[in-house]
Amino acid sequence: MKKEQSTEQQILEAAKNIFQSKGMDGARMQEIADKAGINKAMLHYYYRSKQLLFEAVFKNVFSLLAPQLNTILNDDSSIEEKIRHFTNDYTSFMMKHPYLPNFIINELNRNEDFIIKLKNNTGFPNLKKFKVQVDNEIKAGVLSPIDADQLFVNILALNIFPFLGKPLVKALTKKDETSYIAFVEKRKIEVANFIIQSIKK
Amino acid sequence: MKKEQSTEQQILEAAKNIFQSKGMDGARMQEIADKAGINKAMLHYYYRSKQLLFEAVFKNVFSLLAPQLNTILNDDSSIEEKIRHFTNDYTSFMMKHPYLPNFIINELNRNEDFIIKLKNNTGFPNLKKFKVQVDNEIKAGVLSPIDADQLFVNILALNIFPFLGKPLVKALTKKDETSYIAFVEKRKIEVANFIIQSIKK
DNA sequence: ATATTTGTTTACCATACGGTTAAACTTTAT
DNA sequence: ATAAAGTTTAACCGTATGGTAAACAAATAT
Known part of the structure; x- marks a missing residue:
């Protein structure tokens, strides 16, 4: 039997779609x-239960996100370049996958054990190299002193929040869909500048 | 009949608790x-339906958050003071209500119409004064040029994200509960410094 | 060609869920 | 004291839901 896509794949795609927009509990x-x-x-034939189907979706979706983080953490460019690069790429990526950050954050909150499974997976982002690099650039006088974890969380926060809190931010800043897209588009550069201005000596 | 708390209040408290930790769909x-x-x-006697009970909870919870935003937007201190003040107060507040940001963000995402009702409510945060003030301080040479909306979103992002993404951040930065609390506690000052270093001339 | 495994459909089940009803109980008003 | 209004309970209802069993079809192996 020939298919453009195997049934198993069709199910995963559909499940991704529904789970991402409605969450585990809201999905039918x-x-x-x-x-x-x-x-x-x-x-049920392919995934046995809702729970297992959900886990398959989650792992699949998380594996889209992890490489984005690994890029900034493990390539060889300077911290400044990494920030500019990440801020630009991550925002582009998220504009294509608007439900993704909420989905991840949400379901991770709903079930904290879940992240333990992910941590053991290869490809789970590791901050080691990034930390060493930040410390080195501080010693070299390129950056003003800052805790690498704090900097990392700041970078994530500034990039992810506009997607996580889109409806709230839209309402607060009184933007419609079009102007919100323009607003986020601008952030590709503005956020990088904002961070670098803060940490560069 | 005397009660320490009216039945209606007891229900609202219980509903707040359950809805905040499990969401609309997950709550029973x-x-x-x-x-x-x-x-x-x-x-059902007091709130007619799950939907209406949920809305009562949501409005109640949102009314806890809105004053926090209004403070930074509408008092008369300088932008720098506002940022220090807000960063400190908001983080303290969130440490006491850890489920709150996720709850709001989530349910606003689940039902975008919801925010329209909130917008009409008095007390919905308004950025007008904040924007004027930012522009004035830029003209006066106190701040380097920045779009007020972008600045506002940055402030929100840096303050809210550590609570929204707590499980993810904990896993990425390899912190246990104790060290995470210390990490967030430090942010009360670090985040304010981070922002101000970026925008102050 | 036939048997066996794999994939798919239909019909069904047990339970959980939001919601309702009607009656009992309690408080307040007359 | 009695009626009216307000509050609470237990029992129940219809439906939606995740999941299953068994019949059936298609592909693969022998």
Whole structure:
């Protein structure tokens, strides 16, 4: 039997879609089956249970995000270059996957054990190199003193929050969809400048 | 009949608790009734439906948050003072209400119409004064040029994100609960410095 | 060609869930 | 003291939900 996409893949795609927009609790197996254009029983045939299907989706989605983080952490450019690079790339990526950050953050909050499984996975981001590099650039007088963890969280915060809190930010700053996109687009450069102005000597 | 707390209040408290930790979809009416120590039918007697109970909770919770924002926006201190003040107070507040930011962000994402109702409410934060003030301080040469909306979102992002993404940040920076609390506690000052270093001339 | 494994559909089940009803109990007003 | 209004409980209802069993179809192996 030939398919453009295997049934298993179709299910995963549909499940990704539904789980990302409605979360574990809000998603319905029937809805996922409908979206995949197949019978509900097939979901259980391939993934056994809602929980396991969800975990498959989560791992798949997280594996899209992790490389984004690893880039900034492990390449050989300077901290300043990394920040500019990451801020630009991450924002572009998120504009294409708007549900992703909320999905990850949410379900990680719903089930804290979940992240333990992820940590053991290869490819889970490691800050070691980034920390050493920050400390070195501080010693070399390139950067003003700052704790590497704090800097890292600041970088994440400034880049991720506009997507996490989109409806709230839209309402507070009184922007419609179009101007919000322009606003976020500008942040690709503005956020990098903001960070670098703060840490560069 | 005398009560330490009216039944209606007991229900709202229990509902706040359950809805904040499990969200609209994850929460069960029976669980809320159990937590409140009353019969399930009472939930409907006082609040008619899950949806209406949820809305009552949401408005109540949002009304805790809004004053925090209004403070920074509308008092008469300088931008620098506002940032230091807000960063300190907001972090303290959030440490006492850890589920709050996720709850708000989440449910606002789940139902974008919801925020329209909030916007019409008095007390919904308004950025007008803040914007004028930022522009004035830039003209006066106190601050380097920056768009007030961008600055505002940066302030929010740096303050809220550590609570929104707590499990992720804990895992990435390899902190246990104790060291995470210390980390966030430090941010009360570090974040303010970070922002001010970036925008002050 | 036939048997066996794999994939798919239909019909169904047990339970959980939000919500309702009707009656009992309690408080307040007359 | 009695009626009216307000509050609370237990029992129940219809439906949606995750999941299963068994029949059936298609592909693969023998």
